[in-house]
Amino acid sequence: VPAKGVSATKGVAELIEKAEEDGVKTAWHRLLEQQPQCAFGQLGLCCRNCAMGPCRIDPFGSGPTKGVCGASADTIVARNLLRMIAAGAAAHSDHARDVVEVFKGVAEGRFQYYRLTDVEKLKSLAEALGISTEDKDEQEIARELAEVLEWEFGKPGDEPLRMLALAPKKRIKVWEKAGLIPRAIDREICECMHRTHIGVDADPVSLLLHGIRTSIADGWSGSMMATYLSDILFGTPKPIKAEANLGVLKEDYVNIIVHGHNPILSTKIVEVAMSEEMQELAKKYGARGVNVAGMCCTGNEVLMRLGVPIAGNFLMQELAVITGAVEAIIVDYQCIMPAIVDVAQCYHTKIITTEPKAHIPGAIHIEFNAEKADEIAKEIVRIAIENYPNRPRDRVHIPKHKIEVIAGFSVEAILEALGGTLEPLINALREGTIKGIVGIVGCNNPKIRHNHSHVTLAKELIKRDVLVVGTGCWSIAAAMDGLMSPKAVDLAGPGLRKVCETLNIPPCLHMGSCVDCSRILIVLGALADALGLDISDLPVAGSAPEWMSEKAVSIGTYFVASGVFTHLGVVPPVMGSQKVAKILTEDVEDIVGGKFYVEPDPVKAAETIYNVIIEKRKKLGW
Ligand code: BF8
Known part of the structure; x- marks a missing residue:
């Protein structure tokens, strides 16, 4: 492995060299051993959902164009993507289930080692879900809330998920119109598996729409619940200084x-x-x-x-x-x-x-x-x-590199930095001091230079006066590059710099873990509501420049479902079907107001994202 080229993060190269000296293999070495990777898999054209297969479609049209059951490339690609969304939504939401169980135990006084830390957040969530908090102590509120949240997973009937109460009204209308309202988290995930079983749903449009519905259940309920309850149990994050790398x-x-x-x-x-x-x-x-x-x-x-x-x-x-x-x-x-x-x-x-x-x-x-x-x-x-x-x-060899990071920008912390209301942020957006907001999230992928796209995209955006927020492995990459230190304002454009200096915040805000992409949804919803707009009207975008996990597929899909223009820096396994690729990158916008955009080069991606933001601003007359 050419150690020096594989990562943009200090200290990585020297440890890859050490690994080779010590005779140890890493993901980068194993990726080389996997070459050439299966092209059918990369295109999404391989189906092994039944034992008549595995079947694969010849992308050049000279071999079979249908699987044994008659499934076309469009069907197979859409089915495979739906299963990725199901797995991603399952992972986030099963994590949420574990948090709900502990929360319930605390509410019932069974778990002495945990407690209700943010009671205000407990009450606000309960009230948002229609649970009255009057004359009730916190344990009682928590018990009632736990019961409602437990039912999110497997409640029967067609009533919408209760957590959708946190979504903006205009979004709910969009989802209602398109038949995308999720009913229960486990049910939508289960239905993904049912639909993709041999001989069920063969229509790529219907398969993908159900994928969108499932992802909404993840973002607005499963992941949202994990975030809210973790805050209630352990405290809502506030800006905090630490070190990274x-x-x-x-x-x-x-x-x-x-x-x-x-x-x-x-x-x-x-x-x-x-x-x-x-x-x-x-x-x-x-x-x-x-x-x-x-x-x-x-x-x-x-x-x-x-x-x-x-x-x-x-x-x-x-x-x-x-x-x-x-x-x-x-x-x-x-x-x-x-x-x-x-x-x-x-x-x-x-x-x-x-x-x-x-x-x-x-x-x-x-x-x-x-x-x-x-x-x-x-x-x-x-x-x-x-x-x-x-x-x-x-x-022993510990690289010397570490750097200061300010983390902990929950929605509440951002509001506090703004003086308790979104007004200053809205004014800065309206006046163009800040051109827009981009949420960058997601993983690392050894197929591309480690952390390079994460930091390059962020730097390209902040220099254009775009505020960057994010979660997951992106936020760690940005932290290790110094983008979450107050000194990073030197890299921001003049408008963003002014805002950051006034509010005493870095130009890239650490909003948490991957389930905390839900915090980004809340910010978007609050901005849309405050402006009387839909999320799809806002000058905002999302990106997962180095994604690899199925969870990232679910996140990307619920960003799109929420009306967000969403960039992917790694090509998803859908290129075996022009139809599916077109639905995801074009047609879906007519239904939900957001769409995917794929571009491996982070500099080009930043340009396109910026242009999309400027277009949205123009439409608003900003
Ligand atoms: O949930 S960003 S590599 S660590 S999947 Fe995993 Fe991707 Fe990192 Fe967190 Ni998210």
């Missing part, structure tokens, strides 16, 4: 990394690891203390609420092990490469899985449960501490 690992401390997605686990690990008892125990084992750092989205969760340093994003999980300085990586689910167990075998790192639904062969499995959260967290942290003497001191 692998240089946050400390040479003479026990280093623990929390990796995955759900704050139910990671917050506990942080609390317990930072306790005096554990710090003292670490000293007994020869370390100066315990240092916890985050990775991926759960890293974002503890970064934005607790100021825990963030060690890196998706493609850096193996590199953390390769430093030789990590005693344990504690994971729950999603985006955890099974490869970290293989890499860990070459060092001393313990990989600890904690979820009944996410085992990795070769890892230590300690099942976490909310009822015994502190006891289990202690047991896990102890394993990490006891592992400190095994660190291979002659093979």
Whole structure:
């Protein structure tokens, strides 16, 4: 692997070189071994939904044009995409279900180690969902809310999801007109699987419309619920200072990394690891203390609420092990490469899985449960501490790079920075001091230069006076590049710079983890409502420049479904059907007001996104 070219983030190249010296493979090496990757798969033209197949359609028209059942390229491509949306929505929403269970336990007084932290948010959500809060104590409100939210997953009947109460009225009208109102989260996901079974839905339009409906259930209910309840349980994020990049690992401390997605686990690990008892125990084992750092989205969760340093994003999980300085990586689910167990075998790192639904062969499995959260967290942290003497001191290399980040820009925090109302933001948009807002989200993908598109797109936009907000691995990339430090205003255009300096915010705002894309939806909805417009009228856009996961497909789809022009920097597996590609990048706009736009080059993408924003401004007379 040409180490120097693969990443835009400092410290990555030196660890890839170290990996090669140590005889360890990373995702970049395995991607090379996978070449050439299956072209049918890349085009979305392979169907193995039944045992008459696998079938594949010849994209050049010289081979079969239909599968054994008669499915065309259009049907197969649309079916495959629908299954990606289903998987992505399932991952977000099953995460939400886990948070609801803990929330319910807290409401019923069963879980002593968790509590209702943001009672105001609890009340506002309850009221938004039509639950009266008058003369009720917080436990009672929480119990009633938990019941409503539990039903979001599998409620019978055709009534809309209750959480759609948070969506702007004009959007609801658009969805109603197109028959896109989701009824229950599990039901829509289940229907995706039903429709894509052999011999059910063969019409690409109908398949894709159901994909949109499912994604709305994810964005406006599943992910939204995960965000709201995590805020209620652990506190709504406020701007907080921390550090980012692998240089946050400390040479003479026990280093623990929390990796995955759900704050139910990671917050506990942080609390317990930072306790005096554990710090003292670490000293007994020869370390100066315990240092916890985050990775991926759960890293974002503890970064934005607790100021825990963030060690890196998706493609850096193996590199953390390769430093030789990590005693344990504690994971729950999603985006955890099974490869970290293989890499860990070459060092001393313990990989600890904690979820009944996410085992990795070769890892230590300690099942976490909310009822015994502190006891289990202690047991896990102890394993990490006891592992400190095994660190291979002659093979430790921690890159020096780390940089300041201000994270924690929840909707509430943004409002507070604005002085309690959206007015200053609306005025800045109207006057053109800020031209628009773009939400950049999503993953890393070793097919393209790590973090390059993330930071390039963001820089190209802020220099054009576009405020950038975002989540997930993008926000970690931006943080590691210094774009979330107040100093980054030097890279912003004059208008955006002025606004950032007045409000004391960076030009790129960290809004959280991937489920927190829901926060972006709330901002868009609030702006649209305040202006009496629909989201599709606003000078805004979305982007996932380095996406790879099925969750990102669901997110992209619910952005589009919400009326947002949405850029993808990695070509999705739909090019085997011109019809599907056209629906997604053109026709869908007539139905929901948003559409996809695919462009691998982040500089060109920034230009197009900017032009779309300017067009929208013109239509508004701004
Ligand atoms: O949910 S951005 S690689 S870590 S899928 Fe995964 Fe993608 Fe990162 Fe978080 Ni989101």
